[in-house]
Amino acid sequence: DTGVSQDPRHKITKRGQNVTFRCDPISEHNRLYWYRQTLGQGPEFLTYFQNEAQLEKSRLLSDRFSAERPKGSFSTLEIQRTEQGDSAMYLCASSFAGRAYEQYFGPGTRLTVT
């Protein structure tokens, strides 16, 4: 399967703990995006990379969130000192830079903060 993959699929953590998620995009794609989806809502943009450069971050991305894409391939999203409000589905997507409207999504990582 050459689609976008995310790991883990589910994560349960206690409030205050740190968590890290991984996304592996489609290998030819140079753009990688992170979105967050809460129950009953559509996905909301968090941040995106072109190759290894982080080009934009949403106001939704507080200081406790950090994302990296060190070699322009996979990406990690870390949440420090998790809060119950961080419980959500975290989605990763990838695309070609010239076709950013055609984003391919991974299955998501569901985070539950207890």
Add this chain to the structure above:
Amino acid sequence: GDSVTQMEGPVTLSEEAFLTINCTYTATGYPSLFWYVQYPGEGLQLLLKATKADDKGSNKGFEATYRKETTSFHLEKGSVQVSDSAVYFCALNRDDKIIFGKGTRLHILP
């Protein structure tokens, strides 16, 4: 800012019924418009798109026409199947980001 509004669900129909899911948008200029679908347990998939006014996107029997006069992009299908049960998201593209509506859950009864 830009936004997308779509009809609230859930929408429940019998198999072979006609489907319409309404979607309107607010945006400056003329963004590209999309419908994404999320089947149970799966990731979001692009269902169809339209990149300019009066374009009609189509896929798997679904259609939507980009109407700039009414700022709408309604999703239609002439005869739904049980396998169409999913959550449908209307969306637009702005500055390389996708802005989604809240989604409409569709249940098709056999």
